[in-house]
Amino acid sequence: EIVLTQSPGTLSLSPGERATLSCRASQSVSSSYLAWYQQKPGQAPRLLIYGASSRATGIPDRFSGSGSGTDFTLTISRLEPEDFAVYYCQQYGSSPEYTFGQGTKLEIK
Amino acid sequence: QVQLQESGPGLVKPSGTLSLTCAVSGGSISSSNWWSWVRQPPGKGLEWIGEIYHSGSTNYNPSLKSRVTISVDKSKNQFSLKLSSVTAADTAVYYCAKRSTWSPFDYWGQGTLVTVSS
Numbered sequence: 342e343i344v345l346t347q348s349p350g351t352l353s354l355s356p357g358e359r360a361t362l363s364c365r366a367s368q369s370v371s372s373s374y375l376a377w378y379q380q381k382p383g384q385a386p387r388l389l390i391y392g393a394s395s396r397a398t399g400i401p402d403r404f405s406g407s408g409s410g411t412d413f414t415l416t417i418s419r420l421e422p423e424d425f426a427v428y429y430c431q432q433y434g435s436s437p438e439y440t441f442g443q444g445t446k447l448e449i450k
Numbered sequence: 451q452v453q454l455q456e457s458g459p460g461l462v463k464p465s466g467t468l469s470l471t472c473a474v475s476g477g478s479i480s481s482s483n484w485w486s487w488v489r490q491p492p493g494k495g496l497e498w499i500g501e502i503y504h505s506g507s508t509n510y511n512p513s514l515k516s517r518v519t520i521s522v523d524k525s526k527n528q529f530s531l532k533l534s535s536v537t538a539a540d541t542a543v544y545y546c547a548k549r550s551t552w553s554p555f556d557y558w559g560q561g562t563l564v565t566v567s568s
Contacts, residue, residue: 342512372552374552374554376554376555378554385545385547385558385559385560385561386496386545386555386558387558388554388555388556391553391556397556429495431496431554431555433549433553433554434552438511438512439486439498441496441497441498442495443495444495444496
């Protein structure tokens with residue numbers, strides 16, 4: 342099983358600032374099958390990034406993903422008020438276990 | 451645009467069986483997609499439970515495999531989850547979700563809370 346560890350657990354920033362979220366895998370994620378999701382209270386997760394760096398349909402370009410192997414990063418260039426939420430990384434290359442990280446809560450400072 | 455809607459009892463007794471259905475609209479369940487169940491205990495993270503292809507092929511989370519059955523009903527364009535021998539630890543919001551092969555979950559249901567309690 343690939344274990345994903347996200348850091349930090351909580352990130353406190355202000356609107357307009359840059360956010361950098363990390364996801365580290367216990368072993369290499371094949372073909373960069375790494376995704377990022379955003380989840381707001383009471384809502385289902387929303388796909389942001391797939392293939393480590395490709396934005397999903399309709400996702401603003403202030404969201405970007407990078408990384409390969411075992412280290413991945415989600416960057417939000419300039420935080421908007423609606424970006425404060427919980428973010429999860431997920432690997433989907435190691436069938437049949439599609440594991441998620443434990444989440445990073447992005448809160449308003 | 452595909453839409454997913456979970457339904458089923460919101461309360462299940464300990465040692466009983468949790469049963470949920472996910473209705474698929476806006477697309478055919480017989481398309482080249484995998485149909486999954488994901489759960490989230492209150493205040494905690496996401497856990498993938500398992501998935502099914504329209505052919506009936508399934509993949510399950512090894513930690514839950516002995517208690518999980520996922521089935522598909524192509525005539526009703528829906529798929530279902532059964533989780534047996536439930537305990538309080540199975541209390542969670544249960545989501546159904548869709549993914550294409552070698553892709554992440556791109557469509558999700560709104561989720562349904564299932565509480566295990568006597």
